Amino acid sequence: MPDSSFRLGVVGTGYVGLTTGACFAHMGHHVVCGDIDQRKVDLLNAGHIPIVEEGLEQVVTDARGLGRLEFVLGAEAAAVDADIVFLCVPTPQGEDGSADLSYIEAAAGQIAPVLKPGAVVVNKSTVPVGSTIAVEQVLQRSDVFVVSNPEFLREGTAVSDFLLPDRVVIGSGDRGAAEKVAGLYDGIDTPIIITDPSSAETIKYAANGFLAMKISFVNAVAAMCEAVGADVAAVVDGIGSDKRIGRQFLNPGPGWGGSCFPKDSRALVKIAEDHGYNFSMMRGVVEVNDEQRVRMVDKVSRAVGRHHSNLEGVTVGAMGLTFKAGTDDLRESPAMAIIAELRQAGARVRAFDPTTCGELSPHQAVALDGIELCSTLIEVADGADVVCVFTEWPEFAKVDLEDVAERAGAGTTLVDMRNMFDPWNVKRVGLGYDGVGRR
Numbered sequence: 001m002p003d004s005s006f007r008l009g010v011v012g013t014g015y016v017g018l019t020t021g022a023c024f025a026h027m028g029h030h031v032v033c034g035d036i037d038q039r040k041v042d043l044l045n046a047g048h049i050p051i052v053e054e055g056l057e058q059v060v061t062d063a064r065g066l067g068r069l070e071f072v073l074g075a076e077a078a079a080v081d082a083d084i085v086f087l088c089v090p091t092p093q094g095e096d097g098s099a100d101l102s103y104i105e106a107a108a109g110q111i112a113p114v115l116k117p118g119a120v121v122v123n124k125s126t127v128p129v130g131s132t133i134a135v136e137q138v139l140q141r142s143d144v145f146v147v148s149n150p151e152f153l154r155e156g157t158a159v160s161d162f163l164l165p166d167r168v169v170i171g172s173g174d175r176g177a178a179e180k181v182a183g184l185y186d187g188i189d190t191p192i193i194i195t196d197p198s199s200a201e202t203i204k205y206a207a208n209g210f211l212a213m214k215i216s217f218v219n220a221v222a223a224m225c226e227a228v229g230a231d232v233a234a235v236v237d238g239i240g241s242d243k244r245i246g247r248q249f250l251n252p253g254p255g256w257g258g259s260c261f262p263k264d265s266r267a268l269v270k271i272a273e274d275h276g277y278n279f280s281m282m283r284g285v286v287e288v289n290d291e292q293r294v295r296m297v298d299k300v301s302r303a304v305g306r307h308h309s310n311l312e313g314v315t316v317g318a319m320g321l322t323f324k325a326g327t328d329d330l331r332e333s334p335a336m337a338i339i340a341e342l343r344q345a346g347a348r349v350r351a352f353d354p355t356t357c358g359e360l361s362p363h364q365a366v367a368l369d370g371i372e373l374c375s376t377l378i379e380v381a382d383g384a385d386v387v388c389v390f391t392e393w394p395e396f397a398k399v400d401l402e403d404v405a406e407r408a409g410a411g412t413t414l415v416d417m418r419n420m421f422d423p424w425n426v427k428r429v430g431l432g433y434d435g436v437g438r439r
Contacts (some may be wrong), residue, residue, distance in 0.1 A: 005029045006184060011075040011107045012125075013040060015051055015158065015329075016151050017088030017258070020124055022056060023162040024184065025063035032070045034078025046072040052328040052355055055159040062246025066332035066374035079111035079119075084181060086149075087135070093263045099128050108138040117143040120177050124151055126204050126264060128271055132171065132197035136282045145177035148197045149206035155258060156326025167191045171200025205271065208264040209282055214249040215256045216288040222252035223295065232437025233419065252436040254334035254390060254417040255292040257323035260291075262332040281311075293334055296417055297341045299434050303386040305412035312346035317384030317408065319390020319399075321353040321368070328355035330367045332418075336389035343370060350384065352377045354393055381407040393394060393419040405429040 005028045010021040013035040021033040035041050042049060047064075048380050049057045063069035072078055079085045089103040089358060103289070104125060115121070119368045121144060125133055136146045136395070148171035168185050170192065172178035178194045185192065193203075222232040232252050239246035265286050272279035300316065301308040316339075323333035330336055352374040374380050379394065381387055381404045389396060397420050411430035414421065428435040 006083040007081060008184075009078035009080075009085040009087055009111075010035065010087035011078055011085065011111065011125065012090075012288050013044060013071065014088065014090065015053070015155065016124060016153060018044075018049075018051070018060070019053065019056060019153060019158045019162055020086055020151070022063055022069060022090055023159060024061045025066075025069040025188065026163070027184075028068070029184065030068050030385055031063070031333070032072055032078045032082065034075050036074065038073055041071050041427055042072050050361070052326070054156060054326060059159055060217075075107050075110040076114050077134065079331070080114050081116060082119060084120045084122060085111060085115065085185065086122045088124045090264075091125050093266060097266035098125070098274075099263070099267050101127065101131060101134060104131065104135065105138050108135045112139045112141060112381065115139070115141060115144050118145075119181055120145045120147055122147050122149045123179060124149055125199075126150060126202060126208075126260065126267075128267060129198050129201045129205075131201060132173075143420050145172065145174050146197075147172040147174075147177050147181050148200040149181055152204070155329055156324065163188065165190050167193055169193045169195070169200050169203050171195050171197035175199065205264050205268045208260055209268045209285070211249050212256050212261045212265045212289070213282075213285045214252075215253070215261075216285045216292075218250045218252050219292045219436070220288050223292075225437040229439065230437075231439045235437075251392075252419060253288045253292075253392075254296045254338060254436075257332040257334045257337070258327075258329055259331045265289075270430050277304070293337050293341070296334070296338050296415075299415050299417075300338075300386055300388060301343060301345075303432065303434060305413055307374060308341075309345055311342060314342075314347045314385045315343055315383055316349045317380035317382075317387040318349055318351035318371075319380060319387065319389045319396050320393055321371075322355055322391050325391055325393045326434050328364075330364065337365065338388075338390070339371065350380050350382070351372055352380050354395070378403055378407065381412075382411060384408045386413050386415060388415045389418050389420055392420060396420060401426060401429045401431065405431050 008024055008029050010017050010033040013033050021031045025031040087107050089107050091099040094100050116304040132148050133144050150169055170178045170181050174200055182192050182335045225232040236250050239245050240250050269279050269282050297308050299406045303312050321335050322329055350372045377399055414426050416435040423433045423438055
């Protein structure tokens with residue numbers, strides 16, 4: 001527990017806002033979360049958690065039971081009487097790669113009249129360099145401080161990432177305001193990095209850009225392994241054991257996706273460009289990721305002996321739809337991008353994902369339109385000309401390969417885009433195998 005508790009306001013109850021509010025309430029602070037969506041507020045007050053995130057439902061339930069967590073309609077209601085207000089609203093990507101600050105600016109304008117003197121407004125959303133100043137200009141309050149406190153939450157492990165962080169980064173031009181925000185994390189044993197706002201904002205983009213670079217690098221290495229006849233699994237073991245490199249984020253696959261890496265990588269290029277620097281290395285990272293999805297489409301096409309532009313009459317069995325396991329997020333999912341290309345070429349797609357078995361959200365319903373959803377994993381193999389592993393859900397590794405071979409037919413290829421299966425085990429049951437950089 002922190003040495004002293006604060007009254008916090010959180011504007012936005014999406015992935016970042018809900019996790020932030022719930023975890024701070026869990027730590028002993030009184031938190032009021034505001035959202036503009038009355039339906040979402042009602043659902044949250046009824047105990048319904050609208051996202052798949054391990055441990056979040058329990059944290060929310062416990063905090064509400066202790067009277068530390070409230071959900072209200074509107075930014076103003078969340079900010080009234082708050083010592084610190086967190087802005088956790090979307091920053092969608094524009095067509096040129098820049099981040100759209102309209103939601104941040106709108107939220108700042110809404111809370112400005114109700115903030116009490118001495119309050120601190122915190123940019124928790126991922127925002128471009130200079131956004132702290134932009135929020136100050138919207139607030140027009142000399143008695144209120146603006147601080148940057150970027151989030152480093154991974155979907156699927158957000159609660160543990162918040163409560164057991166590698167570091168906490170705080171950027172502010174006022175030392176007192178920075179230390180006030182740092183005080184929220186009392187009781188968490190982690191380095192607190194206090195710096196200027198521009199550096200804090202850059203840290204977030206640079207961190208995501210570096211991780212995206214590692215994934216693009218290993219995918220490029222996997223392509224080279226296929227060309228020279230090497231096994232990427234052995235190569236990754238060899239380079240990942242080097243402490244200077246590390247094993248994390250060196251898993252070959254269909255490319256990175258989700259709500260952060262695509263947006264932040266392109267924004268990093270755009271921010272550099274706006275300030276006169278050609279970040280060609282980061283451009284390459286994005287290009288390799290785009291190329292990887294094309295390579296996966298080609299693998300599927302080769303598996304059925306067709307050109308990638310003509311897949312009429314081909315049935316694809318798809319294992320997984322979300323951009324990674326442990327989340328229901330379809331945003332920028334490599335699976336969805338690849339499936340879109342396959343369907344455009346005429347393929348029929350039958351898919352299973354653990355997060356699409358029940359009632360679909362409006363967003364899911366739109367995104368999955370035209371894809372035939374199966375109620376069980378094994379059903380995707382029924383009549384499939386090719387079976388593809390798109391998402392690394394652990395339960396997929398337990399599928400009965402003999403059943404897959406029987407349902408799909410002998411000789412059908414398993415395109416393992418996550419390298420989940422041992423190639424020998426797949427071939428043993430009469431299936432063809434094509435992984436990413438595997439022999």
